[in-house]
Amino acid sequence: MRATLAWAALRRHPMRTLLAVFGLAIAAALLLDMVMLATGMRASFRSLLTSQGYQLRVTPKGTLPFDTEASVGGAAALVASLRSHPDVARVSPSLGTTVQAQRGEQAVSAFALGTNADVQGEYTLLAGREPSMPADSTIREAIVNATFLTRLGVSLGDTVDLSTERSAQLRQSGRRGRVVIVGEARFLYVPPGLPALSTPLGALQHFLGTSGRDRMSLAMASVRVDGLDAAAQRDRIERVRLWIETEHSRVTAISTETAIVQVEERLAYFRQLAFILGALSLVIGVLLVTTLVSLSVNERLGELAVLRAIGVPRAGVLQQIMLEGLMLGLAGITIGLGLGLVTARWLNTILRDFPGLPADLDFFVWSGEAAWKSLAMLLIAATFAGAIPAWRASRVRVAQALREEAVA
Amino acid sequence: MKPINGTSDVLLDARDVKREYRAGESTVHALRGVSLTITRGEFVAIVGASGSGKSTLLHLLGAVDAPDVGSVTFEGRDISHLSDAEATRLRLLRVGLVFQRFYLMPTLSALENVMLPMAEAGIAPAARRARAEELLRYVGLGERTGHRPTQLSGGEQQRVAVARALANQPALLLADEPTGELDAATGAALIALLQRLNADGLTCVLVTHDAALAQSAQRVITMRDGRIVHDTRSDTAPTAGDIAP
Amino acid sequence: MTRLPKTREAIRRLAVALCATVGVVAWQPLPAQSAPGPVIGAPRDPLVPGRRPPLVRGIAVDERLASDAGVQVGDTLRLSAEAGTVGEPVVVSALVRRAADPSEVARSEYRVRLHLDHLQRLTGSADRVDRFAVAINAEAGPAAVDSFLAGVNHVAFGFRAHASRDVAVQSSRTFQVVDRFHRAIGGITIVASAVFLLCILLLKVEERRRAVAALRLAGLSRRTVALSVIAEAAVVAVLGSAAGAAIGWVATLLVNAHYQRVFRTPLTFALLTPRIALFAVALSLLLGIVAGSLAAWRLVRTPPLTLLGR
Numbered sequence: 001m002r003a004t005l006a007w008a009a010l011r012r013h014p015m016r017t018l019l020a021v022f023g024l025a026i027a028a029a030l031l032l033d034m035v036m037l038a039t040g041m042r043a044s045f046r047s048l049l050t051s052q053g054y055q056l057r058v059t060p061k062g063t064l065p066f067d068t069e070a071s072v073g074g075a076a077a078l079v080a081s082l083r084s085h086p087d088v089a090r091v092s093p094s095l096g097t098t099v100q101a102q103r104g105e106q107a108v109s110a111f112a113l114g115t116n117a118d119v120q121g122e123y124t125l126l127a128g129r130e131p132s133m134p135a136d137s138t139i140r141e142a143i144v145n146a147t148f149l150t151r152l153g154v155s156l157g158d159t160v161d162l163s164t165e166r167s168a169q170l171r172q173s174g175r176r177g178r179v180v181i182v183g184e185a186r187f188l189y190v191p192p193g194l195p196a197l198s199t200p201l202g203a204l205q206h207f208l209g210t211s212g213r214d215r216m217s218l219a220m221a222s223v224r225v226d227g228l229d230a231a232a233q234r235d236r237i238e239r240v241r242l243w244i245e246t247e248h249s250r251v252t253a254i255s256t257e258t259a260i261v262q263v264e265e266r267l268a269y270f271r272q273l274a275f276i277l278g279a280l281s282l283v284i285g286v287l288l289v290t291t292l293v294s295l296s297v298n299e300r301l302g303e304l305a306v307l308r309a310i311g312v313p314r315a316g317v318l319q320q321i322m323l324e325g326l327m328l329g330l331a332g333i334t335i336g337l338g339l340g341l342v343t344a345r346w347l348n349t350i351l352r353d354f355p356g357l358p359a360d361l362d363f364f365v366w367s368g369e370a371a372w373k374s375l376a377m378l379l380i381a382a383t384f385a386g387a388i389p390a391w392r393a394s395r396v397r398v399a400q401a402l403r404e405e406a407v408a
Numbered sequence: 409m410k411p412i413n414g415t416s417d418v419l420l421d422a423r424d425v426k427r428e429y430r431a432g433e434s435t436v437h438a439l440r441g442v443s444l445t446i447t448r449g450e451f452v453a454i455v456g457a458s459g460s461g462k463s464t465l466l467h468l469l470g471a472v473d474a475p476d477v478g479s480v481t482f483e484g485r486d487i488s489h490l491s492d493a494e495a496t497r498l499r500l501l502r503v504g505l506v507f508q509r510f511y512l513m514p515t516l517s518a519l520e521n522v523m524l525p526m527a528e529a530g531i532a533p534a535a536r537r538a539r540a541e542e543l544l545r546y547v548g549l550g551e552r553t554g555h556r557p558t559q560l561s562g563g564e565q566q567r568v569a570v571a572r573a574l575a576n577q578p579a580l581l582l583a584d585e586p587t588g589e590l591d592a593a594t595g596a597a598l599i600a601l602l603q604r605l606n607a608d609g610l611t612c613v614l615v616t617h618d619a620a621l622a623q624s625a626q627r628v629i630t631m632r633d634g635r636i637v638h639d640t641r642s643d644t645a646p647t648a649g650d651i652a653p
Numbered sequence: 654m655t656r657l658p659k660t661r662e663a664i665r666r667l668a669v670a671l672c673a674t675v676g677v678v679a680w681q682p683l684p685a686q687s688a689p690g691p692v693i694g695a696p697r698d699p700l701v702p703g704r705r706p707p708l709v710r711g712i713a714v715d716e717r718l719a720s721d722a723g724v725q726v727g728d729t730l731r732l733s734a735e736a737g738t739v740g741e742p743v744v745v746s747a748l749v750r751r752a753a754d755p756s757e758v759a760r761s762e763y764r765v766r767l768h769l770d771h772l773q774r775l776t777g778s779a780d781r782v783d784r785f786a787v788a789i790n791a792e793a794g795p796a797a798v799d800s801f802l803a804g805v806n807h808v809a810f811g812f813r814a815h816a817s818r819d820v821a822v823q824s825s826r827t828f829q830v831v832d833r834f835h836r837a838i839g840g841i842t843i844v845a846s847a848v849f850l851l852c853i854l855l856l857k858v859e860e861r862r863r864a865v866a867a868l869r870l871a872g873l874s875r876r877t878v879a880l881s882v883i884a885e886a887a888v889v890a891v892l893g894s895a896a897g898a899a900i901g902w903v904a905t906l907l908v909n910a911h912y913q914r915v916f917r918t919p920l921t922f923a924l925l926t927p928r929i930a931l932f933a934v935a936l937s938l939l940l941g942i943v944a945g946s947l948a949a950w951r952l953v954r955t956p957p958l959t960l961l962g963r
Contacts, residue, residue: 023845072735
């Protein structure tokens with residue numbers, strides 16, 4: 001019966017209720033979006049970093065992976081040392097550089113990645129096969145991304161000329177090679193729109209000559225964590241990380257957690273914006289419900305006094321008014337959920353245009369838990385926003401209210 | 409004038425009840441010491457000019473309000489110092505209230521309005537629906553159960569209010585100017601309904617300006633300036649001066 | 654070299670990303686006994702064309718690094734292109750303040766500046782540069798820039814010339830994205846605020862239904878009553894938005910103070926311009942009038958006695 005009364009009270013002023021629900025829906029949508037933004041970057045980046053099973057990234061001292069053109073020498077020995085650690089399951093070294101790719105009159109600057117196909121965690125093969133490592137280390141085969149194929153107008157099986165640098169004076173390229181495109185891949189950490197290719201690490205090192213000899217830009221290490229709980233996994237990874245930094249002073253070992261923290265530092269603005277706007281949307285929701293319910297209670301003080309007079313207890317009146325807040329909240333949140341998902345997709349499309357970000361990095365990521373927690377928070381806030389007017393309504397002095405109602 | 413015999417089967421007993429309240433800057437002495445006994449089955453009309461304290465007395469008798477001084481006993485129980493929850497429970501189960509302006513819930517149908525106190529009393533939905541329909545038939549509105557208050561005439565609304573007051577089979581029906589918003593014919597129909605209820609054994613106490621309604625009562629209590637000035641049986645009709653505002 | 658607090662020792666061990674030209678250099682303090690005494694005052698090793706490089710080269714250190722690591726002019730450090738190697742001694746000749754660059758605001762990088770030949774030698778990039786900046790004679794006009802670009806690119810092999818304005822457009826892409834994002838969020842917030850405002854104003858006006866009924870019963874025309882309701886809503890909206898603009902202005906001060914401290918930059922993060930304030934007030938006024946009109950329309954159409962609940 002209380003639900004009936006609450007529902008009836010909301011239906012009494014449809015325009016008012018509609019506006020309140022719409023306002024709450026926008027507040028809910030904004031809150032959902034901001035929660036998705038605040039948690040999404042982290043979740044997306046974590047998913048990106050852990051998608052290939054590597055928990056540690058080893059880079060030249062003081063750098064982030066491929067953040068600069070820095071590389072570290074003695075790669076083979078370093079990788080062998082890493083592999084020798086009993087808790088390290090596998091290591092994937094890679095070397096990144098910029099090369100010129102040319103076919104006929106078409107030429108592009110491309111990101112070239114040298115890595116070993118059996119352990120690589122940089123790309124997923126979409127078509128064709130992995131490039132093979134020739135016995136003489138000469139660069140012969142490569143896999144490329146879709147942008148590379150489009151920009152150069154080539155397809156699988158075509159041959160492309162590569163060169164390391166060009167001399168304007170001599171009108172000559174630096175080191176040169178010719179590769180056959182044997183596969184198409186999606187490079188996980190390469191921004192969309194940047195042509196990229198990958199060859200076996202040894203082949204690329206050989207191709208680069210002295211500047212590439214036995215060098216690598218990054219080594220990813222997978223730590224054995226099977227059977228360990230989350231805390232123990234973190235402990236083991238941290239132990240291996242510390243071991244690497246102690247043993248090898250030329251490198252920095254970055255765990256997934258650290259990498260996430262560093263990226264979050266750079267994108268702190270978005271998290272804080274999300275927090276502020278999320279809080280604002282909560283405040284708007286609460287204010288909206290408080291105002292609406294307060295006015296509704298003021299208008300119905302006589303009615304509520306009659307309810308009390310005919311035997312409805314204070315708790316009953318309190319519940320009924322709070323039910324109104326709950327119903328408004330439920331309706332607003334239901335609509336807000338859909339609205340939030342649509343706007344999140346739109347906002348994500350805008351932010352994914354950021355230059356230099358990996359194609360798979362999302363800013364707004366749906367998380368059921370985060371969504372229900374935030375929306376439940378709004379629902380609770382909306383319900384309790386009605387609590388103050390509801391409390392006032394429940395404390396109405398019946399005889400006085402009836403007297404005043406009779407005079408009015 | 410015939411004195412009241414208050415010794416047998418007393419339902420209500422008010423002793424030296426005083427009540428005052430603030431109205432803006434001033435204090436209104438609504439009741440200045442009222443004593444009154446009502447036995448079961450009586451049909452009592454309380455009359456008097458506006459501000460004479462009749463509505464305040466009605467509120468005290470129905471545990472809507474509490475006296476500042478004195479005591480009110482209902483069915484042998486002192487109700488002048490009940491907690492809010494106790495007073496609410498008493499009103500829900502033992503007292504039926506009817507108001508001048510009906511005060512039906514505008515968003516509920518006639519049937520839902522009558523079912524409301526029963527729902528509050530925890531009666532099962534099927535049982536309360538059946539009883540609400542029976543009560544609406546009793547007040548002559550069996551065909552209008554689904555109508556909202558705004559779709560009913562004043563007389564019909566007041567009959568729904570009476571049905572609502574009867575929902576939990578109260579021992580006492582209190583009505584504050586029940587015919588105040590009704591025309592003469594509709595008022596007469598309502599008076600007939602109240603008399604029928606009284607004939608069926610329900611104790612009715614009414615506050616009224618309506619001479620016709622007052623004359624239909626077995627007992628008329630006249631108030632002036634917060635005091636009872638006359639307490640008479642129906643064979644002694646109140647004068648126009650007693651009733652007129 | 655001055656002795657550093659222990660807490661800063663870790664910072665000293667950090668490698669320094671050098672973005673001025675190619676490569677990354679690592680640096681570390683030289684052992685105290687080999688360091689020359691600190692020189693306070695004029696920078697050492699000024700850039701003098703044709704001068705023979707001194708044995709210990711001078712570098713400029715950005716003030717953020719200097720502050721975090723306790724480096725002062727005259728300190729001697731070791732600088733290497735690769736972490737873990739001994740590197741060569743350099744003396745801090747100057748402290749420099751980097752221009753506030755929004756594109757670097759969230760990057761807590763340190764920078765040092767070297768003479769070009771010094772960096773080329775240090776990184777093994779003999780006779781290599783990333784880019785040239787070319788100034789065209791001012792009196793030649795904009796057409797000369799295009800003509801120069803066309804000429805260079807016609808014969809260029811392995812490099813390309815860009816006009817500064819094009820580079821600016823390209824490098825501001827990040828900010829274009831942020832700007833689009835802000836506009837989108839702003840749009841959503843405006844819609845939310847508009848609904849909120851509309852709702853509040855509508856409620857506020859409806860709250861006065863009895864007063865409106867009294868006015869109508871007193872013989873005031875519908876038009877007069879409607880206008881008074883609309884005027885009231887408009888005034889409330891304008892006053893509210895003016896108060897909101899004042900709160901917004903205080904918020905911009907707090908936001909700027911916070912982010913300038915967090916990112917250690919003089920950049921302005923939030924700005925309340927007269928145009929924005931005017932927009933807020935105008936929007937509120939519009940919404941006030943809409944809400945007032947809606948409420949007035951509903952109120953004057955309803956008979957006064959109904960408004961009174963009779």
